[in-house]
Every structure is written in C-alpha cells, then in structure tokens.
Amino acid sequence: MKLLNEEYIKQAIPVREKNSYKGNYGKLLFVGGNEQMGGAIIMSASAAVYSGAGLVTVASAPVNVHALHTRIPEAMFIDMYDLDTLASMIKKMDGVVIGPGLGRDDRAIDVMNTVLKALTEDQFIIIDGDAISIYVNELLDHPDAQLIFTPHLGEWKTLSNMGPDKENLQDNIQKQKELNAIVILKKGQSEIYFEDEVWQNIPGNPSMATGGMGDTLAGMISGFIGQFETYKKGILSAVFLHSKIANTLAETYYVTLPTAIIDHIPKTMKGYTNPN
C-alpha cells in the first residue's frame, strides 16, 4: 500500500493556461437532494465549484433551487424528477456525481436508472451515499463510463458483504476488481483502490465526523478530476487536501464543518500549485 502524504501532493495541482476558459475545467452534473436532504447535494456541488470546476449543474428536487442559488449562484439547476431533461443533460457532461441526499424511494431508483443508462464511455460517474444502496439492491448494470464508488464502511458492507470488522486489503482488492471500479473506502485513514495499486491517506481527524463530510469529498473529487490529467492524480489530490484542510482547521476548532472545508479549498489549492 502506498502512502498518500505531503510529498505526493507537492506541486501536483496544475497552473491554469493563460487563455483557458471554463470549458477546460470540467462540466459536472450533481444528482441528489430529495425534499429532506437538499443540503447534501448543495455541499457536494459547492465543493466542486470551490475546487475550480468550470460548469456545475445540479439536478435535485425543485424545492431546493432557492437554497442552492443562495449558497452557490455559480451553479445551474434542473428538476431531477424530469427524467427526459435529466437524460439529455447527461450527454453534455464530463462527469456525474450521484447519491448525496438522493433517498432510496421509487423516484430515486428511476433517477438512478436514467442516469446510468445515459452515460457514455468518455464520462465518469461517482456513486455515493444512497446511490450505493440503490446500485446494489436493484442489481443495476455497470454503466458505460468510468465508475467510482465512495463508500464509508457501512456502505462498503452493502457493496462487498464485508463489515468493518471483516474488510481487509486482499479481499478489498478482489472486490474492487469485481466491481470494475475505482473505490475510495472512507474511514479514519481512507484507502483508494485503483486497478493497479492501493493508496492510504495519512491526514484526517475525528473533528471530521460530522454529516456532509463525505458529500463534500465526492464534490471535491469530481471537481479535481475535471481539471487534472488523470483520474489518479485528481482523486489522490482531492482525498489528501480534504483531510489536510480539516487537520489545519482542527488546530483551532473542535469540529470541522464541511462548509468550512469548502471555503478553504481555493486558497489551499493555490498553496499546492505547480509554478512550472
């Protein structure tokens, strides 16, 4: 297992080309946030916007539109239950995050089916939160896109049948291959399972144990992938900086709010930008 520490991330973040434009930095769709959990998809999309994603659209329950626009006017909005619009929107995207606050009811299952079927091979999808349960329970097919799962240990049990006391490196590698996906297994020191190697994150602390922290990570990962050369660089940099920011905040704060992490992303990224 490789260790994900300061050395890897140093100067990993690319400098923006002088004449680049928003289309160069990722077009992302966030799908989730039912009537009870709008905050989850708002945090996720905010994290992508603050990570530098070029264009962010949120597909959510209509009741969430004003809260979203108050928090991030940079994002666009569609009704996630309008399945035709949802399917046509997917076609314009580089990547999709689905699951934060999605719920698991029949409407959520329809949304999930629509998204997975509309994807094409040059796109990526991050499946998080409730979407993990739907993927497993509904026996959905692997989408025609790069698949990325971001389970916490409870969700990993749903995906792998291995509980927190049973999961282990070798069996996790085996399961990752069966899933044909990149797996970011979230825990105190999260592990990232790629096709050819496994990494362990070093920073992180218990001030992060608060609702919305994983929603925020999923948004950061998507935002980074949209701008980085490779999936590996984008994912590893996002996982590291998410917990690195939390460590800095935890020096003076008892609890680290996901929204506080989001606020600190742009300045922290600047500090790790490669000047060459």
Ligand SMILES: NC(=O)C1=CN([C@@H]2O[C@H](COP(=O)(O)OP(=O)(O)OC[C@H]3O[C@@H](n4cnc5c(N)ncnc54)[C@H](OP(=O)(O)O)[C@@H]3O)[C@@H](O)[C@H]2O)[C@@H](O)CC1
């Ligand atoms: N503001 C909002 O809108 C927010 C919305 N949110 C949205 O809520 C949705 C559900 O997400 P969730 O993570 O709450 O799933 P949940 O069904 O409780 O977990 C499944 C099982 O896993 C277990 N488990 C969990 N963590 C574990 C661990 N580290 N290690 C071991 N076990 C662990 C857990 O066990 P338990 O805690 O019940 O003992 C349970 O049995 C999702 O869409 C998310 O985006 C939240 O993000 C909050 C803020």
Ligand SMILES: Nc1ncnc2c1ncn2[C@@H]1O[C@H](COP(=O)(O)OP(=O)(O)O)[C@@H](O)[C@H]1O
């Ligand atoms: N004690 C801890 N130490 C380090 N990281 C933690 C700790 N508790 C939680 N985290 C991190 O917080 C995030 C929690 O994700 P998740 O449970 O999906 O949150 P939510 O669904 O509420 O957004 C993960 O990235 C996890 O690694």
Ligand SMILES: [Mg+2]
């Ligand atoms: Mg979660």
